[in-house]
Amino acid sequence: MTGTFYGVGVGPGDPELLTLKAISVLKAAHAVVVPKSKDTASCGSQALGIAAKAVDLSDKEIVEMAFPMTKDRDELFSARKEAASRITGMLRAGRDVAFITLGDPVLYSTFGCLIPFVKELLPEVRIRVVPGITSFSAAASAVNKPIAESDEKVAIIPAAYGLAGLEEALRAFDTVIIMKVNKVMDEVICVLKRLGLDGRAFLVSRASLPGEEVVTDIKSLEGARPDYFSTLIVKKSGW
Amino acid sequence: MTGTFYGVGVGPGDPELLTLKAISVLKAAHAVVVPKSKDTASCGSQALGIAAKAVDLSDKEIVEMAFPMTKDRDELFSARKEAASRITGMLRAGRDVAFITLGDPVLYSTFGCLIPFVKELLPEVRIRVVPGITSFSAAASAVNKPIAESDEKVAIIPAAYGLAGLEEALRAFDTVIIMKVNKVMDEVICVLKRLGLDGRAFLVSRASLPGEEVVTDIKSLEGARPDYFSTLIVKKSGW
Numbered sequence: 001m002t003g004t005f006y007g008v009g010v011g012p013g014d015p016e017l018l019t020l021k022a023i024s025v026l027k028a029a030h031a032v033v034v035p036k037s038k039d040t041a042s043c044g045s046q047a048l049g050i051a052a053k054a055v056d057l058s059d060k061e062i063v064e065m066a067f068p069m070t071k072d073r074d075e076l077f078s079a080r081k082e083a084a085s086r087i088t089g090m091l092r093a094g095r096d097v098a099f100i101t102l103g104d105p106v107l108y109s110t111f112g113c114l115i116p117f118v119k120e121l122l123p124e125v126r127i128r129v130v131p132g133i134t135s136f137s138a139a140a141s142a143v144n145k146p147i148a149e150s151d152e153k154v155a156i157i158p159a160a161y162g163l164a165g166l167e168e169a170l171r172a173f174d175t176v177i178i179m180k181v182n183k184v185m186d187e188v189i190c191v192l193k194r195l196g197l198d199g200r201a202f203l204v205s206r207a208s209l210p211g212e213e214v215v216t217d218i219k220s221l222e223g224a225r226p227d228y229f230s231t232l233i234v235k236k237s238g239w
Numbered sequence: 240m241t242g243t244f245y246g247v248g249v250g251p252g253d254p255e256l257l258t259l260k261a262i263s264v265l266k267a268a269h270a271v272v273v274p275k276s277k278d279t280a281s282c283g284s285q286a287l288g289i290a291a292k293a294v295d296l297s298d299k300e301i302v303e304m305a306f307p308m309t310k311d312r313d314e315l316f317s318a319r320k321e322a323a324s325r326i327t328g329m330l331r332a333g334r335d336v337a338f339i340t341l342g343d344p345v346l347y348s349t350f351g352c353l354i355p356f357v358k359e360l361l362p363e364v365r366i367r368v369v370p371g372i373t374s375f376s377a378a379a380s381a382v383n384k385p386i387a388e389s390d391e392k393v394a395i396i397p398a399a400y401g402l403a404g405l406e407e408a409l410r411a412f413d414t415v416i417i418m419k420v421n422k423v424m425d426e427v428i429c430v431l432k433r434l435g436l437d438g439r440a441f442l443v444s445r446a447s448l449p450g451e452e453v454v455t456d457i458k459s460l461e462g463a464r465p466d467y468f469s470t471l472i473v474k475k476s477g478w
Contacts, residue, residue, distance in 0.1 A: 009376075016260035019372065020293070021253070054259070104376050105385075107393075112385025129380035133258065133370045137248075137343050141368035146344075146351025151400030154346075155412070161390030165411060172407060173394070 003030065003096040005087060005118060005125055007105035009132015013046070013209030013229075015053035017133045023055055025130055029098035031061040031090050033083075035110045037069050046209075046229075047100045063090075067110050077117075084117035091122060104132040108158055108179070136177045139204035139231040143214055147233065148175050159184050163191070170195055170234060178232040185221055188232060192218060197234055205230040242269065242335040244326060244357060244364055246344035248371015252285070252448030252468075254292035256372045262294055264369055268337035270300040270329050272322075274349045276308050285448075285468075286339045302329075306349050316356075323356035330361060343371040347397055347418070375416045378443035378470040382453055386472065387414050398423050402430070409434055409473060417471040424460055427471060431457060436473055444469040 006025050011017035026032065032051070036044040044064065051057060065083045068075055090097050101109040106129060118125055136156070140147045148154045152174035157166055160180040169176050170191065181188060181203070192198040203215040205227040215221060218232075245264050250256035265271065271290070275283040283303065290296060304322045307314055329336050340348040345368060357364055375395070379386045387393045391413035396405055399419040408415050409430065420427060420442070431437040442454040444466040454460060457471075 011258070014260070016263070017258050017370065019250070019256050019258050020262070021255035023259070024255070106376055106379035107386050108388065109385065112388050115383060115385075127383045129383055131256065131372045131376035131380045133372065134376075137345055137370035137373075140345035141370045144354060144366045144368055146348065146354075147346050148395070148397070149347065149351050151397055153397070153404060153408070154395040156387070156393040156395075158387070158390055158392070165392060168411060169392070172404060172411075 001094055002122065002125070003091040003094050005091055005127045006096065006098040007109065007111035007127070007129045008051075008098045008100050009104045009130055010047050010050045010054075010100050010102060011133040012103055012135045012138035012207050013050060014138075015050050017138065017208060018050070018054045019130065019132070022130045022132065025128070026051055026055040026057070026098055026100075028096060029060065030095035031063055031097045032057060033063045033065055033087065033097060033099040035067050035099070035101070036064050037067045043102050047102045050102075051100050080114055080117045084114055084121050087114070087118055088122040088125070091125060101132065103134045105129050106131060107134055135207055135229065136179065136231050136233065138207035139233060142204050142207050142212060143202055145202075145235070147177065147235070152237065159188070163187055167191055167195070170197060174236050176234045178234070180228070180230070181232045182226045182228050182230050185224060185226060189218060189222055192234065197236065200236055200238060201232055201234040203230055203232045207231065240333055241361065241364070242330040242333050244330055244366050245335065245337040246348065246350035246366070246368045247290075247337045247339050248343045248369055249286050249289045249293075249339050249341060250372040251342055251374045251377035251446050252289060253377075254289050256377065256447060257289070257293045258369065258371070261369045261371065264367070265290055265294040265296070265337055265339075267335060268299065269334035270302055270336045271296060272302045272304055272326065272336060272338040274306050274338070274340070275303050276306045282341050286341045289341075290339050319353055319356045323353055323360050326353070326357055327361040327364070330364060340371065342373045344368050345370060346373055374446055374468065375418065375470050375472065377446035378472060381443050381446050381451060382441055384441075384474070386416065386474070391476065398427070402426055406430055406434070409436060413475050415473045417473070419467070419469070420471045421465045421467050421469050424463060424465060428457060428461055431473065436475065439475055439477060440471055440473040442469055442471045446470065
């Protein structure tokens with residue numbers, strides 16, 4: 001019988017933020033796939049480190065897979081095909097494979113991109129997703145502030161890919177979450193100042209991880225480069 | 240010593256989707272607060288039912304608190320003040336109080352609204368938030384589809400309060416999550432059809448709960464009233 005392909009969210013960092021389901025799936029899995037790339041190597045090793053604190057992984061096959069951070073479609077697709085081929089190989093051998101992901105496998109995870117490639121090679125594949133706690137939930141929890149209440153609308157901008165649409169989002173939405181904000185901090189501060197929203201934002205770096213840091217005086221970050229694991233939340237109604 | 244006020248997310252429904260932290264906080268708490276209102280009574284009892292499946296609550300004080308679903312600010316504020324007064328009474332008596340919430344306490348939970356009222360009565364209060372798995376993560380997990388990949392931007396619309404801004408969100412964002420869509424289903428279908436997006440949406444009712452249902456032929460829901468716990472996700476890039 002072919003194995004099951006699991007996407008397992010290990011949450012934002014604190015091993016206590018794994019779900020019971022993530023733990024039971026990891027315990028039962030034969031192999032754990034850890035995504036790696038030059039830019040996001042830290043994501044993969046963070047995810048593995050978190051999982052290993054919650055579950056004994058010593059008897060698992062740990063499989064690192066490289067995923068380039070590139071806009072070159074050919075390079076991207078060939079890495080995904082290669083990964084899918086290795087994964088379906090394990091599944092065909094009857095092994096349950098858990099692909100671990102920081103945060104949530106359905107939000108900005110390589111797992112999501114892999115699904116079509118795995119399905120192409122193994123159309124009858126059995127896939128199960130174990131959702132995880134997101135970094136932005138952990139960030140808001142760290143400051144005891146709701147992201148949104150009652151009728152407030154929320155926008156999520158993945159800033160690793162730039163800030164297109166940020167200003168429109170800040171005008172039209174009550175709360176704007178800017179993920180992976182580290183490389184564009186100055187640009188964000190500039191937009192916030194122009195819209196008079198710099199007093200309505202907070203930044204959480206390494207939410208729920210050792211070294212978690214909260215910055216509420218956003219302007220103090222001008223010229224700074226926050227940690228890679230940083231989320232900025234703008235809540236227009238105040239917080 | 241005064242107790243700690245916890246906001247505990249019990250996730251979308253499956254008791255296996257509680258985090259280890261939620262379980263340890265619930266185990267240690269003296270009292271469990273369950274929010275109730277005419278409209279959302281089911282939320283409170285759902286949350287309690289889920290928590291009770293994961294943790295033995297038989298020795299806890301279970302405290303139901305009424306929160307009206309109203310736009311009348313006075314009524315709303317007086318209910319919150321009353322709740323805050325009961326909660327701070329328990330905290331002053333040295334009791335740890337866990338306010339449970341379906342999904343995540345930082346997203347559309349009464350817990351978020353209560354914080355300022357509790358702080359006003361007990362400025363030195365110790366608050367801890369335990370984030371939870373959201374219904375939209377569970378909905379996407381149910382269909383093995385990512386909500387967003389790479390540079391895709393996400394909008395969240397809480398439809399219990401109407402659909403203002405929906406069309407703009409559908410134009411400007413890659414993925415739009417419409418929460419509590421049940422009362423406005425026809426209006427949503429109408430907008431999706433107008434924008435040619437009705438083939439790009441799926442609805443999940445009771446995600447991860449018994450009776451979970453997935454509908455991909457959105458037009459088939461015209462004239463229907465889905466379950467109260469229903470989330471619609473539009474992913475323009477397809478899914």
